[in-house]
Amino acid sequence: MKKIALISLGALSMLLGLVFVIIPGPSLIFFIAGLFCLSFYYPKARGYLTLCQKALTKSCAYIDKKLAR
Template identity: 65%
Template sequence: MKKVLNHTLAVLFLALGLLFMIVPGPSLIFFIAGLFLLAFYYPWARRYLAHCQIALKKSCTFLDKKLAKR
């Protein structure tokens, strides 16, 4: 039962991430949440989660540098 709920929430978060890629919204946050839930059961999700975390770190660093110049 726990695994079914986990997978349902993960698919919901990933679907919201895809939706927010089309319309403005926090798509990367939802992708990370969905992959985090899937990473408990699947090694491929852990790899994608690591890639998303690196992308989020790079984008935050980039934005911090741009905002610091203001």
């Protein structure tokens, strides 16, 4: 039951992320939440989650540097 709930929540979050790519909204947050839910059962999703987290960390550091000037 828990596995089905996590997979469906992850799939729903990923779909919402895709919708928010087309419509302006917080798509990256939904992608990361969906990958987090899916990473419990799919190792490939865990790799993509790590990749997204690294990209988000780099972009936040870049923006902080630009705003500090």
